Each structure stands twice: as structure tokens, then as C-alpha cells.
Amino acid sequence: MRFCSLSSCSYANSVVVQDNNTCVLIDCGLRKRDIKPFLALAGLTVGNLDAILVTHCHIDHIYGLRFICQEKDLPIYSTTNILRKLKENTRFKTMPKLIPFSQRAANKIGSLAVTHFSLSHDVETIGFVLSSNGERMGFLTDTGFVPAGCLDALQSLDYLYIEANHDPDLYKKSAKPPHVIRRNLGPAGHLSNGQCGQALQSMGLERCKLVVLGHLSEDDNNPALAIKTVRQHLAPGINLVSAPSRTPGKWSDYHHQRTPGAPA
Numbered sequence: 001m002r003f004c005s006l007s008s009c010s011y012a013n014s015v016v017v018q019d020n021n022t023c024v025l026i027d028c029g030l031r032k033r034d035i036k037p038f039l040a041l042a043g044l045t046v047g048n049l050d051a052i053l054v055t056h057c058h059i060d061h062i063y064g065l066r067f068i069c070q071e072k073d074l075p076i077y078s079t080t081n082i083l084r085k086l087k088e089n090t091r092f093k094t095m096p097k098l099i100p101f102s103q104r105a106a107n108k109i110g111s112l113a114v115t116h117f118s119l120s121h122d123v124e125t126i127g128f129v130l131s132s133n134g135e136r137m138g139f140l141t142d143t144g145f146v147p148a149g150c151l152d153a154l155q156s157l158d159y160l161y162i163e164a165n166h167d168p169d170l171y172k173k174s175a176k177p178p179h180v181i182r183r184n185l186g187p188a189g190h191l192s193n194g195q196c197g198q199a200l201q202s203m204g205l206e207r208c209k210l211v212v213l214g215h216l217s218e219d220d221n222n223p224a225l226a227i228k229t230v231r232q233h234l235a236p237g238i239n240l241v242s243a244p245s246r247t248p249g250k251w252s253d254y255h256h257q258r259t260p261g262a263p264a
């Protein structure tokens with residue numbers, strides 16, 4: 001299993017995950033003009049995708065859904081409530097197949113098994129564990145804190161994509177309005193670098209090959225600071241990188257085949 005961030009910031013989020021048989025997109029906040037070029041940079045076309053998973057209905061996660069669904073009739077998976085909101089708020093040309101996740105068992109999407117868990121954001125939001133061929137990847141973004149319930153699901157991961165949104169000290173100089181700052185720092189906002197690091201400490205990451213930090217605020221964070229803060233909570237042998245903000249990053253297998261500490 002491998003994954004590649006196509007865009008990761010408050011402007012647009014989208015991550016592709018694939019194994020030998022199945023390729024899914026998690027969220028599609030991309031602008032229409034970026035969808036094909038960003039997939040091409042990852043060596044893919046829309047035709048390679050089998051399905052889209054949606055974490056929640058904020059615009060930076062769903063903006064491009066109606067455009068990508070015009071290119072290919074892709075099924076969209078999420079919870080019943082999130083799919084209902086998506087249907088209400090998105091002007092699809094042709095309504096895609098909306099498939100609610102089962103609450104009881106892992107959902108099979110081709111050869112990938114997907115389980116989901118609830119997060120703490122100001123709209124209903126879910127994270128995922130995707131499994132294939134004995135490997136497990138955790139996906140966790142847009143949450144004010146990491147609810148204790150998901151830590152059970154996030155043990156013994158091989159890969160993790162996790163939000164490290166902001167540095168609280170940088171918010172002291174932020175130009176954002178006070179109510180936005182309160183929301184982003186609060187329990188229904190976003191994970192700070194420190195909260196992200198503490199969450200990693202609570203996950204049994206001994207066998208983890210790669211942690212990718214995502215959804216970094218372009219105003220109130222920077223990659224070096226996020227990595228420095230999170231690194232303090234992570235064993236030195238585990239690869240840690242941040243996803244680029246508005247452009248595709250490298251596939252995960254590029255990073256975890258590097259020697260930890262070597263230049264990227």
C-alpha cells in the first residue's frame with residue numbers, strides 16, 4: 001500500500017491511496033484546473049481512480065468533487081449524514097453513487113478494507129484506517145483533539161497521515177479575526193503541532209514506516225517548525241515528513257525507502 005498527497009493546506013486537501021488493485025482518493029478539495037495535472041504529477045489519471053472517500057463537508061475537502069465526478073462516475077463513500085450534507089450542498093451534474101459506510105464492519109472498496117472513526121470538528125468529520133495485504137494506514141485530519149476512542153483504531157500502523165495544523169504561538173501574531181482563531185484553537189478546530197506530537201506518543205508506532213504531517217496552516221505554521229515539534233514525540237527511526245501545501249508530494253514509498261535523516 002502507498003499514498004501521495006496531492007494538496008494539503010487550508011485551501012485544498014486531497015490524498016490518493018492505492019494498493020496493487022485499488023486506488024482511492026480521500027477528499028477532493030482541488031480546483032477544477034488542478035485535478036488532472038496534480039493526478040498526472042502522481043503518475044495517475046482520473047481513470048485510475050476507483051472511489052472517493054470523504055472526511056467532511058468543508059470546502060477545502062469537497063470543492064472539486066463535482067468536477068472529478070464529471071470525468072468519471074466514481075462512487076463516494078462516507079457516513080450517511082456526511083453524504084446527506086454533500087448531496088444538499090454540491091451541484092453534481094449527475095448524482096454519483098453515494099455509499100454509506102457500515103457501522104459494524106470494515107468496508108471493502110476493491111482490495112482495500114476501510115474502517116472509520118469520529119473526530120471532533122465543527123461539522124461531522126471522520127478519519128480512517130485503510131488496510132491491505134497486512135499493512136495499515138491511519139488518516140486523521142480536521143479535529144480539535146484526538147478523541148480517546150480513535151486511539152484504539154490507530155495502534156500498530158504502518159503509515160500515518162495526520163494533521164499538524166498550527167503553532168499556537170504563531171497565532172499570537174495572526175491576522176485572522178478573533179472568532180476564527182478561537183475556533184481553530186478550540187476542541188472543534190484543528191490539531192496543533194504539539195497536540196499532533198502527543199497523539200503520536202499515544203499510538204503504538206513501533207512498526208510505523210512513515211508519518212506524513214498534513215493540513216499545515218500556511219499562515220500559522222511552517223514545515224520546519226511542525227517537524228521539529230512533532231519529532232520530539234517520535235522515535236528517531238521513524239520517517240517524518242510534511243506534505244507540500246498546494247502541490248503534490250512524493251509517494252510514500254519514496255520516503256520510507258530512504259534512510260531516516262537523509263536529505264529529502
Ligand SMILES: [Zn+2]
Nearest residue numbers: 010058060142
Ligand atoms: Zn480542512
Ligand SMILES: [Zn+2]
Nearest residue numbers: 056058121142
Ligand atoms: Zn474542516
